[in-house]
Amino acid sequence: MPQSPRPTACLALADGTLFFGKGFGATGTTVAELVFNTAMTGYQEIMTDPSYAGQVVTFTFPHVGNVGANPEDDEAADPVAEGMVVKWDPTEPSNWRATESLSAWLQKRGRIGLGGVDTRRLTRAIRQQGAPHVALSHDPSGNFDIEALVAKARAFRGLVGLDLAKDVTCAQSYRWDEMRWAWPQGYARQEQPLHRVVAIDYGAKRNILRSLASVGAEVTVLPATATAEDVLALNPDGVFLSNGPGDPAATGAYAVPMIRGVLDRSDVPLFGICLGHQMLALALGARTVKMNHGHHGANHPVKDLETGKVEITSMNHGFTVDSQTLPVGVKETHVSLFDGSNCGLRLVDRPVFSVQYHPEASPGPQDSAYLFDRFAQAMAERGRRPSAG
């Protein structure tokens, strides 16, 4: 597609590197951390994943925008990522589910897009600099104050120490009652609720809640700041800790006491995903650290250390659990085959476990869906014990 002669969007990295291209979506300027995502499908799910709060996403897959946007693929009510950077100008949608173009969808929801960028060069910069701070600006006039943009990027504080879960969590508790299955074809599912699950929403993706419902959970979602008393008052069969944005150590200020309270005062199975995994690790006494450029994609190989099986996973994280700090009684269960970083843990003596990746996929492969079954099985086993409940 021919490029407009005058660029209408600009991405300024804090080191002064500039990328110009064609703006789409909303106009304006935003500052954020910049990451790249290698998934070949699912840009709408990625943009609406609440874990991307405070971040702009560069898509390494070159064709983005070609299936438009639709009301079914949202992982949250609105896009949460601050903006997106793509190689080509988004094309008109060509898909039977599309109800609007990517550009119109972003514009209505106040999110900025930049197209026509050499995303391979940009991705190399992200790898070398380690998730740089950026200012992204879309202005149809094409008049950019470059120095001001670079200064804005430099002034951005970054995600370390930032609790963003409180910004994306639900305002009040609710029951998940959508009658849609996480895996419409080819995967076993339960039609009747068998277990009561309390899910703490740090920025939960919808397909996680669907996945819990698919294995027979009646899911009550509580806001991020729920206490152990709030959780235990609902007498759950299992507790779930969701994914979410920001620094786990910051969110842990209120999440860790809740998790500790639940662990100390009950024997309910507990399952965590991504931010939930990191906060469970913190509650057990381990440490989390910021990664260089993180893991964001749908092609990350992970080894299950207990079965020896490799699963291809969906990932989106910029912090990681330092496995060297896992205390006695906590077993590392999964590792990344890309860089050996921790991808899962469990308590040796009770059904409390978590993974760094996204078994609900959306987008991504469904290799790890067995983890939801494992959670359901743990709840069923506890229910069979005479002392349970």
Ligand SMILES: NC(=O)CC[C@H](N)C(=O)O
């Ligand atoms: N997907 C997630 O839950 C992300 C967790 C955390 N915000 C991180 O970046 O590591």
